[in-house]
Each structure stands twice: as C-alpha cells, then as structure tokens.
Amino acid sequence: MEGLSAFAAAIAAFATPSSLFNVVWATLLGIAVGMMPGLTATLGVALLTTLTFRMAAGDAILILICTYVGAIYGGSRTAVLLNIPGTPANAASTLDGYPLARAGRAGEALGIATIGSFLGSIFGMLMLVLIAPELAEFGLKFQSFEFVWLAIFGVVIAGRITALDDPIKGWIAGFLGLLMAQVGQEGIHAYARFSYGSTDLSGGLGLLPALVGAFGFAEILSVMKQASYETVRDAGRRILPKMRDITTRWWTVLRSSVLGTVMGIVPGVGEDMGAWVSYAAARRASREPETFGKGSTEGLLAAETGNNAAVPGAIIPVLTLAVPGSAPAAVLLAAMFIHGVRPGPMIMVEFPNFVFEVAAMLFWASVAILVLGLALTRPMLHVLRVPREYLMPLVFVLCVVGSFAIASRVFDVWVMLGFGLLGFVLREMNYPMAPLVLGIVLGDLLDKNFRRAMVLSEGSLEPLVTRPISAVLALLTLAVVLWGIAPVRRGVARLFGARNLSKWQ
C-alpha cells in the first residue's frame, strides 16, 4: 500500500509541463528510431545517454525510458508496413502484421499493435511496482558467489537464446564482451590490465562508446550495405482497431503480458524473446491457429503485448540486482550509474523512491505511445520516406559527438570506431551483439565478485555449488549449456518423445 501511494505520488510529480514535454519528444524520437530499419532501441538509448548526461538525473532517465519504450513500440510500424522488423523485438510482428497490411487493414493492424504495446507496458509497469521491492529484498541474500553465477548465467543464456542455431557463436560473443571489460584498471587493487603503459587504455574501454560503436556505426554499415527498402504510401483509412478484437482477447493480452514480463526479467533474454514466446503461446492456445502467419489480429496482439511487457520486465533486474534483462536495459543501467544512482539489492535502502519513480516514467511513456501512436500514425510514416543516405551520415555524426561528449577523450571516438568495425564483421559472420553488450556490462561485476568469493572461500570453489541460491543458478547455467549441445538435445527429445523439442533444434 505504501508502495502504491509512492507510485501515485511519483506519477503526479512527473505531470509538470517540462517533464511532459520531455516525455513527448523523447517518445517521438524513440518511435522514429524504432521505425527506421537498422536503428535499434539500444542505439537510441546509448546515443541519448551520451547526449543527456549533463541533465538532471530524473530528466535524463525519464528521456531514456521514453526513448526505450518508444523504440520497441515504433518497430511495429515498420514490421506491419514493410515486413521488416524496425527493431529485432518486432520480428514476430511481421508474421501477421504484414499480411494484414496487404489485405488493406494496415491502419487497423497499427492500432492493434499500439493497444497491445500500451497494455503490455502498463502490465509490466505494475509488475515492476509489485515485484521490484520484493526482489531487491531477496537480492540482499546474494553474496559474491551468487553474483558470479548471475553474471555467468546472463552471458550464457543471452548467448544461447540470441543464437538458437549456433549457440557457440553466442557464447563467444558473450565471453569476448567479458574479456573486453577486463581492459584497464581493475576495481580491487587498481592494477592496469592489458594497458601496456597507455593512459588511455588504463582508463578502460568506455562502455557507452563501445555500445554506440557496436549498435550505431555497425548498424550504419549494415544498412548502407543492403539494397534500399521500399517505402510505404498509405496506412489505410481505419487507424483505431475494433475494440471487440481487444476485449474478446483479454486472455491473450494477459498471457502475453505475463510471458513478456518474465522473459524481460531473465538476464539477457529481453524483448525479442518476449514477443516470440508470447506469439508461440498465443498460437498454441488459439481457437484459430491456422490463421497465424496469415494476418491473425490475435498473433499481432500477442507479439506486440509481449515485447513491450518485456521492457519493464528487463528494468526489474536492473534496479534490484544491477543485472540487465536486455541490451537496451544494459545501457540504461550504465546511464543510472553515470547519474549517481546505484541500482542493486540496496536500492530500496539507498534510493527508496527510485523504483516508483522509474515505474511512473514507464507509465508516462506508455501513455505517450498510446496517444502519439494513435494520433500521429500518418504523419509518422514520413520518417520511413527519408532516404537512408540522408539519415545515416547524421546518425554517424551523432555517434562521434556522443562518444566524445562524456569524457571529451578522442580515445573514446577510436573505441567507438573499433567496436563499430568489430561489430560489423561479427554481424556479417552471424555473431549476435546482445551477449557482447551484456558481457561488457557484466565483466566488472564478475571480476570483482569472483575474486572476492575466492578470497572468502580461501580459493575453494565449493561454495559456488553448495550455497542454495548458487546451486540453483549453477544448475540453470548447466542446463542452458547442455540445451545448447545438439546431441544432448536430441537425446532428451528421444527420451521424452517430445515432438515440440524439435523446434528448438
């Protein structure tokens, strides 16, 4: 009850003209970023983190959350109209969104995506208000041993899920990220690792320049390499969905919201899986499964509810354990540190109102996507008509300015360029980027806690597998690794005769 009143007070506190102005422009910018094929939520949040770091913490984090929610929602526009997911989180939305658009029901499909995204975000936000304080309290039981497993589990599951066909590449990306985080002064004895006398390297590879490179510069190169995409002319006449499509599918909305939030909470899994799992569950439970993939409003509703519910879900572990649920949430975590907020199990002790303030920011962002999404559907289509050769140099200029802005170091621009080229090459070879990002973010957490744990246990690895929470996390990690080994998967499938397992192979 105390939490709900703090939440209500936080919503009221953000209802000022200046905050609402920030909500509107940041959400619109997020929607525009999400709509542009190739530009992702991670890039939007990373670029804005570098450009807003001089603002007051509350304003800056509000802007970042609105951009994040807006971008995940904005990608649905492109999925429906162009059959190209605006962000990876909207890939499932193409399956039914585009057939609906081809059937002349584009406006209706955009409306369904808007309502689904709004409801998913609001449900996830409520879960954040209810779960985060409890999870933070539970997190107080975590010691170094548990944080070691949390970091490893995050990288392993992100590597597995983002590279379903070839998990070894996902794990390589994740452990490369962990390795890159080891460059520079370490956090216990301030020894400069892999620096070779360079003062720039001893300061470490900046997280944000690395992210801006891996998601900005690399994306520019990927976009420019592709043949140009077709632009759309019309969204159709009807923009509002039939309310019957929503009210009769309340169970789909609820199920997708729950699944999306849970997928968001699991470290490193994020919005993409939120959408896919919700879509798969909706198809399995539907009375008309044959319509899925051919323009099912239920499928589109499930996918868009699931991915937007995963946004607050991914923020829950950021706030309570300082472990991101997705790549954009990893950037948000870095932004919180920059602004002097220290997320983690102590959050309810050190910053007791912050969880509710973040929930209030999510509330306003959700309202903004609903209002702006329904009111500005047609004008926003102009974003898709901007030729990419006009947009991409502007994005690159922002990447350079953003990398330089935080510390005024030219070295950070080099880091951005290096990670951009590396990210582009890795993408070309089908290495996923999300585990790399997660590895970079979790590298410091892993390093400090592993060495502390080893000191505490006098070098014994036993507590890593005998402490109850550690043991659970160790088993989960082992299960994810085994699930990634094809012969093991086939063996399990044979053992249980489960046909369904074949789709994961």
Add this chain to the structure above:
Amino acid sequence: MPADRRGDLWFSLLLTVLSLVVVIESWRMPRLQDLGVHPMSAPGLTPGLIGLVLLLLGLLLLLRSLRERRATASPVPSRPAVAGHRGRALLAVGLCLAYALGLLGRLPFAWATGLFVFAFVAAFGFERARPWRTLGGAAAMAVFTAIAVTLLFEQLFLVRLP
C-alpha cells in the same frame, strides 16, 4: 567450402591465438604478494579464466570448421564471399573513417561535419536521383546538419564537440 564456414575457420584461428595470448598475459600479471595481497585476488585471475573459456570455444569452432571443410571439400561450389553489396559497405567505412580520423580536429567541427555529410549523401545518392538533384540535396543536408548539430549540442545539451 561456403564463405561463412571459411570465415568461421579464420575467426576460430584468430580467437584461439588471442585467447592463448590473454591466458599467457594474465599469468604474467603481477600477483602483488609483496604488497600483502591475497593470492586469490590477483588481477590476472578473472581474465585468465575468461581466456581459458574463449580458448575452449575457439578450439571447438576450429574443430567444427575443419570437420565441415573435410565434409564439403570438393563437390560444393563456393558462393561469393559476402552476399549483398560489399563495395557500398567499404565506401561507407572509408567516408566515416575519413571524417572521424581525418577531418575532425583538423577543421572546425561544423566545416568537417558539413563536408562529410555532403560527401556521404552525394556518394550514395547518385544511384537514386539525378546528379543535380543529388548534389543540391547533399548541399542542403550538409548545411542543415553542420548548423543544427553544432547549435543543438553546444547550446542546448551543453556538450563539448570534438
């Protein structure tokens, strides 16, 4: 041998060598025992273990690539190295690096940015529109970006520009 598998082979070799270097360098890092530091908190411990995991993954990828190389040695014709338009990606890399490493710092930010944007739009715009229209659009975009970015970030976001 398909191009992506050939890429895997080279990358796995590179990763294996890099991981070995990381493991050796981590081992060579000072243990700081003369400062009374607990040996289990030595700076090289975590990077060394990460290096070992990467070494294992690199070797697995290498073995897999070699096995697939043997399996598809003769009959499968190789397809072009990179599907799509590698030339366009290289042009974008060249223009971006020329701006970030060549122009910035030598010219005032607004001038460098204007030149870069003009060159980028002009280079990629020709395949879409007529030359005079492309050049006009490139010039307009260059002036707009140079002025807007400079004013916006210096005056509104109070950010130092490179």
